[in-house]
Amino acid sequence: MEILALAAVALLLLQPFLAGRLTNPALQAGATIFVSIVIQALPFLVLGVVLSAAIAAFVPDSFWQKALPKRPGLAVPVAGCAGAVLPGCECASVPVSGSLMSRGVAPAAALAFLLSAPAINPIVVISTFVAFPGEPMMAVARFGASLVTAVIVGWIWLKWGRGEWLRVPSRRHIEGQARWQTFAAAATHDLLHAGGFLVVGGIAAAILNVAVPQQWLQTLAEHPALAILGLALLAVLLSICSEADAFVAASLTQFSLTARLAFLVVGPMVDLKLISLQAGTFGKSFMYRFAPTTFVVAVLMATLFGWWLL
Amino acid sequence: MLLLLGILLLRLTLGGSYVYYVKASMKPFLLLTAAVLLALAVWSLWQSWRRTEEHDDGHGHDGVPRVAWLMVLPVMVVFLVSPRPLGAFTAARQLATAPVVAEPAELLPLPAGDPVDVPIADYITRAVWGQGQTLEGREVRLTGFVTPDPEGGWWVTRLGLACCAADALSFRARVLDAEDLPANSWVEVTGRWVPGDSGDPAIPLIEADDVERVPEPRNPYE
Numbered sequence: 001m002e003i004l005a006l007a008a009v010a011l012l013l014l015q016p017f018l019a020g021r022l023t024n025p026a027l028q029a030g031a032t033i034f035v036s037i038v039i040q041a042l043p044f045l046v047l048g049v050v051l052s053a054a055i056a057a058f059v060p061d062s063f064w065q066k067a068l069p070k071r072p073g074l075a076v077p078v079a080g081c082a083g084a085v086l087p088g089c090e091c092a093s094v095p096v097s098g099s100l101m102s103r104g105v106a107p108a109a110a111l112a113f114l115l116s117a118p119a120i121n122p123i124v125v126i127s128t129f130v131a132f133p134g135e136p137m138m139a140v141a142r143f144g145a146s147l148v149t150a151v152i153v154g155w156i157w158l159k160w161g162r163g164e165w166l167r168v169p170s171r172r173h174i175e176g177q178a179r180w181q182t183f184a185a186a187a188t189h190d191l192l193h194a195g196g197f198l199v200v201g202g203i204a205a206a207i208l209n210v211a212v213p214q215q216w217l218q219t220l221a222e223h224p225a226l227a228i229l230g231l232a233l234l235a236v237l238l239s240i241c242s243e244a245d246a247f248v249a250a251s252l253t254q255f256s257l258t259a260r261l262a263f264l265v266v267g268p269m270v271d272l273k274l275i276s277l278q279a280g281t282f283g284k285s286f287m288y289r290f291a292p293t294t295f296v297v298a299v300l301m302a303t304l305f306g307w308w309l310l
Numbered sequence: 311m312l313l314l315l316g317i318l319l320l321r322l323t324l325g326g327s328y329v330y331y332v333k334a335s336m337k338p339f340l341l342l343t344a345a346v347l348l349a350l351a352v353w354s355l356w357q358s359w360r361r362t363e364e365h366d367d368g369h370g371h372d373g374v375p376r377v378a379w380l381m382v383l384p385v386m387v388v389f390l391v392s393p394r395p396l397g398a399f400t401a402a403r404q405l406a407t408a409p410v411v412a413e414p415a416e417l418l419p420l421p422a423g424d425p426v427d428v429p430i431a432d433y434i435t436r437a438v439w440g441q442g443q444t445l446e447g448r449e450v451r452l453t454g455f456v457t458p459d460p461e462g463g464w465w466v467t468r469l470g471l472a473c474c475a476a477d478a479l480s481f482r483a484r485v486l487d488a489e490d491l492p493a494n495s496w497v498e499v500t501g502r503w504v505p506g507d508s509g510d511p512a513i514p515l516i517e518a519d520d521v522e523r524v525p526e527p528r529n530p531y532e
Contacts, residue, residue: 025397027391028399029399029400031387031391031393032394032396032475033396033475033476034384034387035387035393036330037474038384039319039384039474040336040476042315042340043336043343046343046346050346127472184350191347191350192312192381193378196377196378196380196381199384203383206476239476240476240477241477244472244477245477246472247472247479248472248479251479
């Protein structure tokens with residue numbers, strides 16, 4: 001920490017000297033993309049954090065026992081569908097689902113919500129519809145494939161997942177404290193953690209955004225199977241907000257519709273900034289297992305729905 | 311930490327340079343976010359001040375987690391590199407992928423007056439989907455930056471954002487009959503639509519009557 005502070009002071013002193021030299025176009029573009037990812041994601045992250053703090057402070061535990069079916073196997077699809085009402089992107093859903101878990105919601109159900117919320121909410125469905133004007137089935141296929149993926153991954157976690165892999169965010173419920181006090185403490189705590197991890201993900205995504213040669217995409221597009229896998233990977237690397245990714249997918253015209261569907265299904269569920277946020281919220285051993293599983297299921301479902309509907 | 315980030319957000323938003331990074335319509339959300347950040351920052355400062363007064367109760371405060379210090383980075387980057395809006399570098403990288411503009415339901419005629427200002431994305435729509443019918447016989451003015459073609463000539467270019475700069479798409483029109491200009495210079499191209507394409511059916515042509523260099527617009531994206 002002290003080293004970082006020293007480095008900061010040194011950099012500030014060197015600023016007039018450095019600013020003139022940092023003009024490499026790739027570096028400039030990378031810096032712009034990095035800052036823009038952070039600035040774009042912050043409002044949604046704050047929304048998620050505030051919402052999850054509100055859940056922690058103002059919603060009694062008994063509410064969740066009533067709202068969700070007792071059997072976790074049933075709670076998973078219900079929670080998956082509930083994702084349709086959180087109008088945010090993926091950054092918002094991580095703190096919210098963490099807070100759901102710490103309030104006694106079954107982890108599998110909270111995870112289904114985590115995956116489905118950024119992919120099937122009304123804003124995302126409408127923007128997909130707008131981005132693919134000639135292909136109304138695209139929005140339908142995205143909705144279906146994302147919801148089914150979320151539920152399947154939830155069930156996988158229910159059957160094979162082990163409690164010790166997952167670090168449920170500790171429950172901050174200090175008795176005798178004012179509710180607003182709890183609220184502000186929870187929000188500050190979550191924001192400090194999630195904000196740092198957002199920065200890590202943003203850097204990684206910005207570097208790859210500038211460094212992936214476009215020729216690779218051209219080569220990939222020519223093989224149907226590789227194209228699906230390739231765009232799914234690209235979605236992970238680019239870390240575009242789920243409310244905007246449909247427009248990017250629409251522009252990747254050399255790829256098949258199914259490959260672009262894979263891009264849209266994978267992107268909101270697994271990407272660099274999300275992996276970083278999840279590792280920060282639920283722990284590394286969770287992330288190592290969860291992200292690859294989700295990726296595989298999402299690609300399979302996208303292929304299936306693409307073959308069926310598109 | 312949150313204070314720093316909140317101030318950065320506030321400065322970018324009020325100073326107007328937030329449009330380099332995100333869509334202009336994000337402004338109210340950014341301000342709201344900055345307000346929440348600042349409120350939380352003031353609250354935690356006040357808390358820690360009160361705790362020092364009370365000589366600490368020994369629990370309930372864990373300080374700032376290490377990873378939170380990473381939030382200094384965006385602030386540093388803005389200050390040090392002062393990133394410019396994306397330009398020709400990004401546009402040139404997209405040359406392989408022809409960006410499509412969605413097919414419109416119907417094309418309305420251009421507003422009256424010659425020359426008429428047309429956004430480049432709109433120009434592409436009219437030229438590619440409307441076969442140039444709404445452009446025929448009209449004098450149009452396109453505003454954008456120069457992306458040089460390695461094989462000679464250049465495109466007048468504008469980047470479009472759906473959400474933030476990470477999803478920028480490039481809209482281009484090939485400029486005919488114009489002398490070469492350095493990359494990233496902002497220009498107003500006044501000219502006429504001509505049929506045909508320069509190898510890519512999604513990139514229309516414009517026959518330039520006049521190319522004027524202009525200062526960068528306040529919002530560099532379309």
